Amino acid sequence: MPATGRSPAGYRLYDVDSVARLDLVRTLRELGLDLATIKGVVDRQTSLPEVAAAHAEALAAQIRTLRLRRTVLSVVAKRGSGPEEMRLVHKLAKLSETERRSLIGDFLDHAFGGLDGDPAFEGMMRSMTPELPDDPEAEQVEAWVELAELSWDPDFRDVMREVASGHADDRANDGCAGVRREIVAVVRDHAEPMLATGIDPDSPAADRVVAEVTAEYARLRGSSDDDVALRRRLLSRLEAANDPRRERYLRLLAVVNGWAAPDSSAAALDWFVRALRARLPG
Numbered sequence: 001m002p003a004t005g006r007s008p009a010g011y012r013l014y015d016v017d018s019v020a021r022l023d024l025v026r027t028l029r030e031l032g033l034d035l036a037t038i039k040g041v042v043d044r045q046t047s048l049p050e051v052a053a054a055h056a057e058a059l060a061a062q063i064r065t066l067r068l069r070r071t072v073l074s075v076v077a078k079r080g081s082g083p084e085e086m087r088l089v090h091k092l093a094k095l096s097e098t099e100r101r102s103l104i105g106d107f108l109d110h111a112f113g114g115l116d117g118d119p120a121f122e123g124m125m126r127s128m129t130p131e132l133p134d135d136p137e138a139e140q141v142e143a144w145v146e147l148a149e150l151s152w153d154p155d156f157r158d159v160m161r162e163v164a165s166g167h168a169d170d171r172a173n174d175g176c177a178g179v180r181r182e183i184v185a186v187v188r189d190h191a192e193p194m195l196a197t198g199i200d201p202d203s204p205a206a207d208r209v210v211a212e213v214t215a216e217y218a219r220l221r222g223s224s225d226d227d228v229a230l231r232r233r234l235l236s237r238l239e240a241a242n243d244p245r246r247e248r249y250l251r252l253l254a255v256v257n258g259w260a261a262p263d264s265s266a267a268a269l270d271w272f273v274r275a276l277r278a279r280l281p282g
Helices: 016-030 035-042 048-079 083-094 097-112 119-127 138-152 154-172 183-196 204-220 228-241 244-257 266-278
Strands: none
Touching (some): 204 266
């Protein structure tokens, strides 16, 4: 910054405009701009708004990177991860949108492949697809990492396939006209009042609920038979649906997508599975 004059003692002097320019230089340096860019702004060779916009965009990218690193390190610290798990967490957190879609697409294909001709299953697949925002919060990235790890779990994939296949078979044998009800919703509606009143699933008071739900399940399958085979099939369906990893996936999905946390069916399913199992021959 050239001086506008010198004092009798030889000190450089600056006028009001020069002081303002110096203040601008100081401010731009504090904001992280390099000297070459600052010189262009001060000499009016570069538009200040354009420089500010470009620098803000660069800072936003740096902030996203730093937040991602912080999240990965927090996950590693929370889990007590070793080097291999840390590399996996970092890899999952850095995936592009295309890579994330490919990973989840493979998982959903395993669960629903061959069943997706039914519009109901197309809706299910959409409802189970995570959509990580462009600028996610730390908890969304953390949830995405755990969800991605779940989607790679071969045993969990098989459970989800079993749930989807059972649902498809029930729909294929559906004898109901109009709106179809999913059996888990039926169980929840019947079991939750029993839980609320403290009815033990092994007690005779649970007989009526088991009979009503199995009769409803028979009706959903277009059958009038409430027999041992049907009850065993219902038990298998509910045990698969009650896998804790399935509910965990849905809770993580809600975090990633910014949805409200889903209601838990675990307690109602636990109660009814126990009640149904107690009424089946050994």
